[in-house]
Amino acid sequence: MSNTRRPLRGRQAAIAIAFAGPWLLGLATLVVYPFCASLYWSFCRYDLLRPPEWIGLDNYRRLAGELVRGDGFGQALFNTLYFALVSVPLSVALGVGVAVLLAGNRRGRAFFRTLFFLPSVVPLVAASILWLWLLDPQEGLINAFLGQLGITGPDWFKSPNVALLPPAWLSGTWGIGSKDALTLMSLWGVGNFMVIYLAALTDVPHELYEAAELDGATPWQRFLNVTLPMLSPVIVFNVVLGLINAVQAFTQVYIVSDGQGEPLGSLRMLSVHLFLSAFKQLDMGYTSAAAWVLFVIIVVVTVLLFRSSRRWVHYAGATR
Amino acid sequence: MKHRSSNHAARVTLVALALLFAIPLVWLLLSSFKSQEELVAEPYRLLPREWRFENYRDAVQAMPYLRYLRNSLVLCLGSVTGTLCSCTLAAYAFARLRWPGRDVLFAVLIGTMLLPWHVTMIPRFLLLRELGLYNSLAALIVPTFLAEAFYVFLLRQFFLAIPEELSEAARIDGGSEWAIFTRVILPLSRPALATVALFQFVAAWNDFSGPLLYLSDPDRFPLAYGLEQFVSAYSSQTALLLAAAVLFTLPIVVLFFLAQRTFVEGFRTSGLKG
Numbered sequence: 310m311s312n313t314r315r316p317l318r319g320r321q322a323a324i325a326i327a328f329a330g331p332w333l334l335g336l337a338t339l340v341v342y343p344f345c346a347s348l349y350w351s352f353c354r355y356d357l358l359r360p361p362e363w364i365g366l367d368n369y370r371r372l373a374g375e376l377v378r379g380d381g382f383g384q385a386l387f388n389t390l391y392f393a394l395v396s397v398p399l400s401v402a403l404g405v406g407v408a409v410l411l412a413g414n415r416r417g418r419a420f421f422r423t424l425f426f427l428p429s430v431v432p433l434v435a436a437s438i439l440w441l442w443l444l445d446p447q448e449g450l451i452n453a454f455l456g457q458l459g460i461t462g463p464d465w466f467k468s469p470n471v472a473l474l475p476p477a478w479l480s481g482t483w484g485i486g487s488k489d490a491l492t493l494m495s496l497w498g499v500g501n502f503m504v505i506y507l508a509a510l511t512d513v514p515h516e517l518y519e520a521a522e523l524d525g526a527t528p529w530q531r532f533l534n535v536t537l538p539m540l541s542p543v544i545v546f547n548v549v550l551g552l553i554n555a556v557q558a559f560t561q562v563y564i565v566s567d568g569q570g571e572p573l574g575s576l577r578m579l580s581v582h583l584f585l586s587a588f589k590q591l592d593m594g595y596t597s598a599a600a601w602v603l604f605v606i607i608v609v610v611t612v613l614l615f616r617s618s619r620r621w622v623h624y625a626g627a628t629r
Numbered sequence: 630m631k632h633r634s635s636n637h638a639a640r641v642t643l644v645a646l647a648l649l650f651a652i653p654l655v656w657l658l659l660s661s662f663k664s665q666e667e668l669v670a671e672p673y674r675l676l677p678r679e680w681r682f683e684n685y686r687d688a689v690q691a692m693p694y695l696r697y698l699r700n701s702l703v704l705c706l707g708s709v710t711g712t713l714c715s716c717t718l719a720a721y722a723f724a725r726l727r728w729p730g731r732d733v734l735f736a737v738l739i740g741t742m743l744l745p746w747h748v749t750m751i752p753r754f755l756l757l758r759e760l761g762l763y764n765s766l767a768a769l770i771v772p773t774f775l776a777e778a779f780y781v782f783l784l785r786q787f788f789l790a791i792p793e794e795l796s797e798a799a800r801i802d803g804g805s806e807w808a809i810f811t812r813v814i815l816p817l818s819r820p821a822l823a824t825v826a827l828f829q830f831v832a833a834w835n836d837f838s839g840p841l842l843y844l845s846d847p848d849r850f851p852l853a854y855g856l857e858q859f860v861s862a863y864s865s866q867t868a869l870l871l872a873a874a875v876l877f878t879l880p881i882v883v884l885f886f887l888a889q890r891t892f893v894e895g896f897r898t899s900g901l902k903g
Binding site: 321322324325326328329330331332333334335336338339340342343344346347350357407410411413414421423424425427428430431432433434435438439440441442443448449450453454457497500528553556557559560563564567579580583584587588593596597599600601603604607608611 | 635636639640642643646647650651653654656657660668669671672673714715716718719721722723726727728729731734737738741743744745746747748749750751752753755756772774775776781806810831834835837838841842853856857860861867870871873874875877878881882885889
């Protein structure tokens with residue numbers, strides 16, 4: 310019995326490995342090897358012209374220095390965090406808001422859903438060209454419209470200001486700038502998240518709302534006590550996905566800043582900073598170290614979010 | 630009474646938001662027919678005073694549009710083929726076969742989805758360059774034949790839902806795993822295959838960082854990258870830029886309307902079954 314089973318099982322394993330073969334090859338060559346190589350190179354000086362030369366923690370020391378001074382990596386990290394921490398909560402709020410409005414409006418729902426979803430399928434390259442023009446300080450639609458109302462519009466992508474940073478309010482240098490313009494653009498593409506919320510909303514049992522209504526709950530109370538808890542697992546998932554996307558945002562940042570991260574480095578996000586330091590400065594060691602720091606940040610944030618979410622997320626049936 | 634007024638307010642908010650979402654697209658389309666002078670003088674005007682259909686001809690002539698388009702199509706079709714071939718195979722191994730190390734490797738697969746592309750960017754680039762793929766669309770197509778974790782995950786979820794009895798029946802009839810894969814599983818998975826094909830087509834069409842990294846010869850640029858080259862060179866000819874952007878966006882929007890269900894379902898399943 311065991312004699313016939315073993316070759317059979319071995320055969321099964323061989324077949325399975327053949328099926329998984331292309332992925333395994335990809336894993337080894339395009340993930341595991343690059344993963345190890347970049348870790349090693351993060352401790353090296355490597356400019357492609359000469360072979361990598363071990364320099365210990367120098368690259369990480371340089372990163373720490375830049376973090377303290379707030380230039381280079383430090384500035385890129387600030388830019389990235391500002392964009393991620395402003396755009397992700399806003400897009401959750403807008404996505405949930407639109408989904409709730411859509412769920413409550415049966416008439417024309419399909420039409421509106423299509424309309425809100427459509428901007429999210431516009432390719433980022435085209436969307437960037439479009440918003441570069443819409444938000445052009447002189448010739449763009451939005452400032453021209455504001456001008457008609459007698460308002461001088463902000464400089465959008467051409468200004469290093471930030472709108473939502475408390476220290477900047479106090480020093481009187483606040484204003485709408487490049488990262489806020491980028492946020493606006495990303496909010497326009499919120500449709501793909503919105504359909505996920507909408508789908509989750511239509512899965513909420515109707516009895517819950519009826520019970521709440523019988524208890525005399527106002528619409529706002531029903532939203533807080535029924536809708537939001539029922540949506541919370543999807544929200545957590547979208548926040549994690551949104552943060553990962555925002556931290557890695559490259560295409561739109563590269564295009565609206567003409568590949569430089571300007572003005573005054575205000576759009577030099579991590580992804581642009583890493584691209585420039587690798588392929589313009591040919592500083593492969595430093596870039597690898599920075600990429601590893603970014604990776605560790607992403608892992609820590611993801612784990613923290615999922616950990617803490619256990620406390621405030623409602624998983625249906627989890628109480629049993 | 631109070632109920633009705635709050636309903637009314639919700640409806641008004643919805644329509645106002647819908648307008649805000651629609652305006653950029655409407656202006657993109659209509660402004661692409663305006664003359665440059667008109668676009669600068671009164672950008673807020675809805676309809677063009679004079680419809681300049683020539684903008685489209687000029688935009689296509691200003692850059693090697695047809696060459697870019699051909700490159701884009703090669704890239705899209707090549708990478709869709711690669712993705713479908715490799716990801717279905719791996720997903721089958723994860724969903725329908727029992728083998729040692731499967732669950733560990735599946736955890737690894739999920740882990741690779743969290744890995745930022747910057748970590749692997751440099752070694753990957755040097756490796757593909759070493760293989761002689763630099764400055765060739767193959768640098769962007771070949772990796773798709775080695776499977777992408779996200780699609781493997783998506784297909785695995787779908788394959789798992791197919792009743793095991795169907796495979797068992799085929800096995801009793803003496804069918805090989807290959808026969809079960811091609812004659813039972815794949816035909817039943819058309820919706821999932823369509824989702825993956827669609828997502829990969831769109832991803833390849835839109836891909837900007839890939840060509841930026843791997844291509845240097847303008848003859849090989851796909852549209853997404855070719856169009857960006859056009860941004861700084863033609864920054865004073867906004868109308869042409871907008872026309873080019875419309876031409877680039879249109880196929881995706883048409884595809885969206887043809888396959889709306891697949892698009893939306895794809896987003897839903899990829900989001901919800903995590």
